[in-house]
Amino acid sequence: MTRTRQIGREALLWIGGALGTLCLLSLVAGWAFNVTPLVFASGSMSPTYDAGALGIAQEVPAADLEIGDVVSVVNSKGDRVTHRIVGLQDKGGSSTLRLKGDTNDVVDAELYNVRSADRVVAGVPLAGYAVNAAASPFGLFVAALVAMAALFIGFGSRRDEPQGASPARARLLVPAGLVSAVALGGVVGATGLAPWAFTSAYWTDTATATTTATTPAPVTHAQPVCTSVQGSGQNKQEAKLTWPALGLQYEYYWELWKGTSPGGTLYSSNTIGPAVAPTPINLMFGIVSGGGGNDSYYAKVWTRLVSDHSNVGSPTLTLLHSGPRPNGPNWWMYCGPA
Amino acid sequence: MDRREVDRREVKDRAARRRWFGRGRTRALLSAGMLVGIGAVATSAYWTDAEQVPGTTINSGTMHIDLAANFRQRPESYAWNAFVLTGLTPGTSKSAELPVTNNSRGGVTFSYRIQTSAPGALGAALEVSVYRGATSNGTTCTGGTLLGSANTPINTFDQAAGATLAPTSSHNLCVRVTLPLAAVVPPSSSSAITFTFPATQVNS
Numbered sequence: 001m002t003r004t005r006q007i008g009r010e011a012l013l014w015i016g017g018a019l020g021t022l023c024l025l026s027l028v029a030g031w032a033f034n035v036t037p038l039v040f041a042s043g044s045m046s047p048t049y050d051a052g053a054l055g056i057a058q059e060v061p062a063a064d065l066e067i068g069d070v071v072s073v074v075n076s077k078g079d080r081v082t083h084r085i086v087g088l089q090d091k092g093g094s095s096t097l098r099l100k101g102d103t104n105d106v107v108d109a110e111l112y113n114v115r116s117a118d119r120v121v122a123g124v125p126l127a128g129y130a131v132n133a134a135a136s137p138f139g140l141f142v143a144a145l146v147a148m149a150a151l152f153i154g155f156g157s158r159r160d161e162p163q164g165a166s167p168a169r170a171r172l173l174v175p176a177g178l179v180s181a182v183a184l185g186g187v188v189g190a191t192g193l194a195p196w197a198f199t200s201a202y203w204t205d206t207a208t209a210t211t212t213a214t215t216p217a218p219v220t221h222a223q224p225v226c227t228s229v230q231g232s233g234q235n236k237q238e239a240k241l242t243w244p245a246l247g248l249q250y251e252y253y254w255e256l257w258k259g260t261s262p263g264g265t266l267y268s269s270n271t272i273g274p275a276v277a278p279t280p281i282n283l284m285f286g287i288v289s290g291g292g293g294n295d296s297y298y299a300k301v302w303t304r305l306v307s308d309h310s311n312v313g314s315p316t317l318t319l320l321h322s323g324p325r326p327n328g329p330n331w332w333m334y335c336g337p338a
Numbered sequence: 339m340d341r342r343e344v345d346r347r348e349v350k351d352r353a354a355r356r357r358w359f360g361r362g363r364t365r366a367l368l369s370a371g372m373l374v375g376i377g378a379v380a381t382s383a384y385w386t387d388a389e390q391v392p393g394t395t396i397n398s399g400t401m402h403i404d405l406a407a408n409f410r411q412r413p414e415s416y417a418w419n420a421f422v423l424t425g426l427t428p429g430t431s432k433s434a435e436l437p438v439t440n441n442s443r444g445g446v447t448f449s450y451r452i453q454t455s456a457p458g459a460l461g462a463a464l465e466v467s468v469y470r471g472a473t474s475n476g477t478t479c480t481g482g483t484l485l486g487s488a489n490t491p492i493n494t495f496d497q498a499a500g501a502t503l504a505p506t507s508s509h510n511l512c513v514r515v516t517l518p519l520a521a522v523v524p525p526s527s528s529s530a531i532t533f534t535f536p537a538t539q540v541n542s
Contacts, residue, residue, distance in 0.1 A: 013362035016369025023375030051398035154366025185377020203401035213423035218525035
């Protein structure tokens with residue numbers, strides 16, 4: 001055997017042996033001490049754990065968790081999230097955790113309710129890259145090649161040695177071992193017993209935009225337009241006050257006074273409800289009961305806020321008068337001064 | 339036993355040891371541990387939909403969601419003065435565009451939501467419609483994808499953008515704010531509207 005071949009053979013055996021031991025040790029450690037290796041997939045926990053760091057996490061019951069611990073939990077989407085506890089509510093047996101990435105400005109949107117969590121106790125910078133590469137399809141393929149090569153070197157038949165007692169059995173030994181080792185691993189993985197976990201210490205960021213909305217300053221209604229309306233029949237001559245509505249936030253309050261402004265007697269008053277702008281608001285004044293004769297009247301109209309019925313500004317003033325019906329005994333109401 | 343026999347046995351033992359150790363059978367056996375590991379990783383990662391997700395891309399970048407022309411601001415609060423909402427009378431709508439950009443370092447892709455809030459009586463009356471990829475003419479949005487439903491009360495709006503943003507790409511959001519005709523809001527009301535864009539890294 002040449003020296004180069006010898007070196008290659010030894011190197012393969014050592015590499016295979018060391019990596020295989022690591023695999024077995026991590027499996028055993030996982031089962032015996034509830035230890036899980038975690039790969040940090042992003043830098044949201046830097047500088048404590050940079051992207052690519054390999055964290056060693058130990059599963060602890062919820063009661064042992066404290067604010068400030070870095071824990072790995074599974075979110076509602078089934079992904080692992082490894083962030084720091086910033087809020088904790090012990091519910092006896094389980095805890096509700098509020099997590100935040102160290103570099104994130106905002107806490108995670110999701111609240112995590114856990115009975116136990118993997119608490120990160122140590123971290124190895126950059127080692128996660130190696131683990132991540134090994135777990136990739138290519139990495140698995142290469143690892144399989146190395147392992148198979150090591151096994152064939154160790155147990156395969158060699159030309160320079162006399163054949164053993166049962167060559168057929170020896171030829172079968174290596175492939176059978178290979179298959180059963182992979183199958184054993186497959187069972188471990190499929191049953192969820194593999195203590196390895198990968199994590200996304202995911203990034204969050206937030207931005208806000210602000211602007212201010214306002215409504216216009218209060219306004220008052222326009223001076224009502226007064227129209228002397230002539231209908232048919234008794235009492236149909238009326239004074240109609242009209243103005244455009246200001247919107248649903250405004251109502252109107254009016255008073256009818258007998259006499260000349262600002263004195264006289266308050267005759268009647270009422271409130272007119274709001275209307276969408278600029279619907280015309282109509283206020284009709286017929287002859288008041290017992291209001292015969294030539295008299296002066298005036299109407300005051302206020303704009304009010306619907307919210308608290310307070311007056312906005314000063315009222316408008318419209319002068320009215322009562323006078324005789326042109327061809328009859330009755331008295332009617334007209335626009336304008338007497 | 340005589341001396342020759344001892345010698346022969348020793349030679350035999352040494353030969354047996356060499357057959358086992360010299361050929362590296364221990365190391366070879368240990369390397370079978372790798373096969374166990376491979377089986378475990380392969381099944382848990384690629385066959386079952388378990389919590390273990392190996393092979394996630396490790397990303398050493400940093401994530402930045404930016405509004406308008408801002409670049410990598412953290413934390414970011416953008417005064418959206420271009421969106422003028424003063425003197426709103428019932429029955430009016432106003433709209434404006436806002437670019438949302440992924441300025442992350444490294445290949446960090448993210449998804450984000452749009453949340454709105456506005457306090458007070460005016461805020462309680464305001465309605466909002468958000469479109470992704472639409473244009474604004476100042477009063478309404480044209481084209482694009484409506485997020486959620488149109489004219490949602492502004493204090494209940496919380497919608498996913500519906501599409502992820504890859505690095506350096508951006509969405510043009512068009513936001514329309516409406517004061518409904520039937521709204522009863524006292525004059526001189528004021529409400530500071532906040533548009534929040536929480537973003538979360540996505541692995542894919």
